[in-house]
Amino acid sequence: MTQHGVGTGNGAQSGAAPQQLPADPAQLAAAIEAILLVAESPVSATALAAAVQQPVPDVRHAIELLRLGYDERQAGIELREVAGGVRLYTRPEYAPYVEMFVQDGQRSRLSQAGLETLAVIAYKQPVTRARVSAIRGVSVDGVVRTLLARGLIVEVGTDPDTGGGLYRTTDLFLEKMGLQDLAQLPSLAPLLPDLDGLDLDEAYDRR
Structure with a gap:
């Protein structure tokens, strides 16, 4: 199952092929992070693997690197596993700042x-x-x-x-x-x- 969702799946064909595939865990994690930033709903590891054309186990490892990185530096966002996939969310303790920003935006x-x-x-x-x-x-x-x-x-x-x-x-x-x-x-x-x-x-x- 290590190749499940890899290569020429529909997720990889939906747009232009990337000029260079992620070459190491850090690059792979960065590519996944970029995808999650624009995702409208939780994304499964299989779908991410198809998008970056990498094995599912490598993608799961990169997801864990992202999650640990956010937690270790107490970033304003966190990675959660929901509905069979993963998605980025703002961290609850920073909700008051987000609310103030949104309220200011509503007045403009x-x-x-x-x-x-x-x-x-x-x-x-x-x-x-x-x-x-x-x-x-x-x-x-x-x-x-x-x-x-x-x-x-x-x-x-x-x-x-x-x-x-x-x-x-x-x-x-x-x-x-x-x-x-x-x-x-x-x-x-x-x-x-x-x-x-x-x-x-x-x-x-x-x-």
């Missing part, structure tokens, strides 16, 4: 990236984070976290095909927009005349 205006991401979610909901990223052409992980923290969107389940979280707008979004329901959202065509006739689903599927 949304960035252009935040407004654009919110618009895509509003018009395509329920929609996965990956689909929003594909439509916008950039990563939206940080923006989605901000929108969640501000209560403008909420996760409402998982996509049956990809397993990614599905997001929709909230009643607070309607309140902020001065709308009674989503049917009152304006048509996209007058707002984006250059995109008239463009199917956002097709734009996503071409990626």
Whole structure:
């Protein structure tokens, strides 16, 4: 079973092949850390092994190195095993600082990236984070976290095909927009005349 999930599994084929595979335990741990930072849900050792093209036992060892490293230096994040996989979480003792940061963010205006991401979610909901990223052409992980923290969107389940979280707008979004329901959202065509006739689903599927 040492090669389970290694090599040409679907996880390794989902994007461009890395220029250089992790060559030692430290590099492997760093690669896994990078994946976990953008993961929407717990990731199994098998899925991680497919992504980094390394044996599952080596991946498990790298995961343990990460966990011990975070614990030894009392980092602001910790690695937890949940739901058959691993995921990064903020450490509970630093929750007050995170809460203050989020509350400060709620009082500030949304960035252009935040407004654009919110618009895509509003018009395509329920929609996965990956689909929003594909439509916008950039990563939206940080923006989605901000929108969640501000209560403008909420996760409402998982996509049956990809397993990614599905997001929709909230009643607070309607309140902020001065709308009674989503049917009152304006048509996209007058707002984006250059995109008239463009199917956002097709734009996503071409990626």
